[in-house]
Amino acid sequence: MNDDGAQHQTSTLSAPENRPAPTEQQKRSTVQYVRVFWLLLAATLLSSGLVLPWKLLPLALGIAALVIGVVALVKVARRGMGPLMPVLISLGLVITALTTLGLTGMVLLWDETMTYESCMRSALTLDGVDACEAEYLPFQQVR
Known part of the structure; x- marks a missing residue:
């Protein structure tokens, strides 16, 4: 306690240097998620020009890409695989979200x-x- 009666509590955040280094299996798993995300994003963009009812296919691919992309982003952030990878995945997620939103509007x-x-x-x-x-x-x- 200090003079004014308030107690200060310090929080301990786990610093990246305190984390154990990712194993090769964890790195391979993370890279696989990133690859699947980029493949789903590419498939969504390439198939987004289809006409109805086939426009449901890129919509489903876009939703899957969003889910896999978020998982990949979390894995990359946890594994500390460099500063550029989260930025690129985030950019891909924005592109995927906008494309999926547009496709959703067309289907609605x-x-x-x-x-x-x-x-x-x-x-x-x-x-x-x-x-x-x-x-x-x-x-x-x-x-």
Whole structure:
């Protein structure tokens, strides 16, 4: 106790240098999670241009990528595998979250998305594409 009657308690945080070094098995497991995350992110981005009902596939891949990415981020942070890896995984998680959010919006607006996609499929000219965008994407500016 000090003079004013308040008791100060110091917290002991485990410093990274006090942690035991990760084993090779732990490192391999962490690297596998990171690889799976990047593969899921790439698959999500590559398949995000599919039309409904196939748009559900990249949505599921995006959700899986978010889960695996968070696990990978935690593992990398716990293993202390360098300062760059958590930053890159965090950037990938932001990209995944935004892509998944956009896909979720398209799926939630199923009827409107189907109508827009069928209009775009039937548009044979640039004027037809412009007409579809003007009708179904009100925030787009017509050229």
